Amino acid sequence: MTLSNNDQALHNIEEAEGEIINAIAETMDVYGVTPSIGRLYATMYFRDQMTLDEMRDELGLSKPSMSTGVRKLQDIDMVKKVYQRGSRKHVYQAEKDFFNTFIGFFCQMWEREINTNTVAIQRSKDLLQKVIDDEAVSSIIKKDATEKLHQIEGSMQYYEWLNNLVKSIRNEEIYNFIPKHPPQK
Template structure:
């Protein structure tokens, strides 16, 4: 087997694994493949170059790149004399993990906390309503306890995310042993 073919095979194995792994976290396999392909590129690529490399349509490629930029896994790169946008994979996997998960966690926490706080207000209003039956108020009190506990969990998640963003997490779990 020629060296170039072996190199391509070794890279393809990793690209497949990356795309499958990202799929587990709600990112399409094609977006994962694009990130994997960009990761192995020495130089930044234009959308046209990526289109040729991966055989995706320009629209699909543009959407995939935008998705990766939003997740901070790919960034725009400026190069003198080049008019088209150039893109490059974030090479630091620690930073990629931090950006990817903190974006996802913050969004999930925000949605759930907002719903829970709204429900807590409604439940408290129910308890304060003199026309509501006592057994309904008892159930509302139990729900308030459950939601209060859940909000403590989300506060913990937010503090965990803060530790990733501040890099304090590496004081507890160093990058290298």
């Protein structure tokens, strides 16, 4: 028995979704999540909205696992809770714009890197400057402190550049240099 055109078309759609879901699940480690959480996101990507019960039924994982996965995806701005009037169940929706996903996740990670390291650099500079300014410290130790001070001051150029990159992405200036939709050739 052969499939009707509609049955074949539905099969092809399901197969296409499966390909994308598998690819997204496999690459979600880039965003710091497990393949099962990646599969959850990819499944939600093809649905309008889903409850935890629907996720559990679709993926066959426990409700606590779904809840943990959704929380992780919310933390990285890939899923948001959607208010549904009259419903007591929480409803969630996946971010479908990969540009927004990229901006949200990588800018958040880069800002964390910038903040953590610039605070450490400032603290280190203060400590090294104390060593350099202390007249009772030997010249060899002062030289070592001076070299380390210059080294960490040099690293600030990177964090300033990274901060500018984050700003250009957040305010979308980057699209002037790297358009979302490159010109057709």
